[in-house]
Amino acid sequence: MKPIKLGLLGLGTVGFGAFQVLARNQEEIQRRAGRGIEITKVAVRNVERARGLVGNAAVVTGDPFEVVTDPDIEVVVETIGGYDLTKELVLKAIENGKHVVTANKALLAVYGNEIFAAARKANVMVAFEAAVAGGIPIIKALREGLTANRIQWIAGIINGTTNFILSEMRDKGIDFDVALADAQRLGYAEADPTFDIEGVDAAHKLTLMSAIAFGVPVQFDRAYVEGITRLAALDIKYAEELGYRIKLLGITRRTDAGIELRVHPTLIPAKRLIANVEGAMNAVLVQGDAVGATLYYGKGAGAEPTASAVVADIVDVTRLQTADPGHRVPHLAFQHDALSDAPVLPIDEVTTSYYLRLRVVDRAGVMAELTRILADLDISIDALLQKESREGEHQTDIIILTHQTQEKHINAAIARIEAMSTVLSKVTRIRMESLS
């Protein structure tokens, strides 16, 4: 059988990774796929550099439109990243009847609905395993492996940079700024780390998983996104004392009132497997009604792990292109005409538990007033930790773990607590999940 012909957009970390894995494991992959896979054309900005990398294996061009319109190319592999040019290229490739494989979470989280609709119209596939959690086949697990389940929730460590930073903060007791600088020096964080540390990258990935899990459109603009920049080493330490770890989690949950879609630092019990995912690793925990909890763990970034997912998608496309288009795996797991319009809950209406830390005057009656405010708002206390005052100081830290309550209630409580004359600090509030 003739090899399938690919066009590659971009030859950066992901693009060159895919090129290398395809070359190195050519024989192994062909033994599985049943046919060869050939990159015939590569579009890059720096043509000379690319020629040095790919040699005579493929034609190198500086014009990406030459790839997406090439009549010989059956699959376009997009590894450029970004929104504007990429969106145009992907839509042009689709219009020209080409299947698309992409690792571009930002593009799909924002423009996925439009892109998938175009692909459906053109009877082509847009595959994006590499867009979420790198080499971990989580999209496949959610779309196919767990297809029997009514999925209840997903909680994932889906950004390696922030997990590396949090691991460093905990291991070494250092502050965020120091850990970020370490991460940058070691190559775990980019020069401009905003998308990672502010939770945007995780929210892109979560948006895709949420759509697939619950059969809703992608709706990144509805996601609640909070990063780790304001997290103090002190809170990591106190959480530890109480038996918890703090992770940046992407959480999406189906509730009667709507779908939760939120990224934020989260206390989770230290004994959970996912609490022990350290360094730049990723892990996704999925709760389905039939299967119970399953967890998927591995490297969430890097040239070769991402290439692993890109190439798996290429092989899938090679296989499924021969199937009746109506019988392929739908882009968002559910048939396009069977998507639900369940609303995304505003963060104010989300129900969860909370860790609160505040600095108070060490004086009788403070605790009584605090607990009164919480009781007034029907917020019950799960655990309470009052640190001893230091010698000569007359103030102390109080940490409160609450039972479940709606976010608007905790916010109301915090406003009242911060108005107390005996409370000397803003209240630090971190959400908590038991993941059970």
Add this chain to the structure above:
Amino acid sequence: MKPIKLGLLGLGTVGFGAFQVLARNQEEIQRRAGRGIEITKVAVRNVERARGLVGNAAVVTGDPFEVVTDPDIEVVVETIGGYDLTKELVLKAIENGKHVVTANKALLAVYGNEIFAAARKANVMVAFEAAVAGGIPIIKALREGLTANRIQWIAGIINGTTNFILSEMRDKGIDFDVALADAQRLGYAEADPTFDIEGVDAAHKLTLMSAIAFGVPVQFDRAYVEGITRLAALDIKYAEELGYRIKLLGITRRTDAGIELRVHPTLIPAKRLIANVEGAMNAVLVQGDAVGATLYYGKGAGAEPTASAVVADIVDVTRLQTADPGHRVPHLAFQHDALSDAPVLPIDEVTTSYYLRLRVVDRAGVMAELTRILADLDISIDALLQKESREGEHQTDIIILTHQTQEKHINAAIARIEAMSTVLSKVTRIRMESLS
């Protein structure tokens, strides 16, 4: 589109689980699959009982051959278990052009080559996600998700009964017999637990994963199988002191000399994620050259987790039956004409590290003699633990962790050690893996 019609063989834990999940999540599954899935006929031994369970939803028959020859049935779901009758039924179903979905690891580990060949000839699929690690989509991950990789090794906790027993032995410091009785009382072990505790069930599952990972035929008869019946609580305790946990692992590895295929109790570093998989849970760790290490965790048994995998297979079959048969996912991941004949290494030729425990007379020179024997055989020592003699006793336990060596060398060393006049016990030998 017309619903796809299934025939169900057996209505026990797995069969009735699949029936219930299909009924409960009918709408969700159809929104994904794009067509309905109907069980139209069920074959059972006790027809009356089955009628009570399925009501009017399906025809109930006492004759399984009526199902596998029914011209209206497109997919046969085999949940009877066992070898003889089941093999005949599966081959008859295939001969009649039906796709087969099965959870029967024993059948496929022993007769898989014959069954897959028959399926290929008849252009039908035999799907078996439920045969390994219950609801965890590990077959899909290995066959499709990691298709870009040269897989290097797999290590799995793939038997929940034994993992439950080992967790109990460790948590409570109890012996194997007591923990087994607990497991039986709690329903985690069967009345006749032989297949589980002797490692046979794990070896069936490992055989299937090994074939898929390395592109070799199933060869259960070549597997090395050692259960947990001889494991002492004392060794679990000593391992713990040295920073290790003992798990029953199924390990398959590609080496230059051949493929390792072995099930046995194994010391693994306590800090590894897989070392913290407790109770009846399963987890599989896979090392691929591109993706690195990925781990898959979840329930490995039970009605609904297994049904989750069975139904996922049914949906896959529904999809892929419209694909060109040459482009479906091959049964053993690799095209049938691209399987390799790499030999399975005899256990004597396997290279790994070892934990040795022996009781010795507490006297000068013993350690010198022991270390001399190991040095003679070129076995180097990684760690050594000598327990203090109890008051009034003149004997003590010595624990040795070795670096890597071939099994035949450790066996030679053990023979010489046991011949020492100062050695008072048999040498307890447990294999060790760093899983890094």
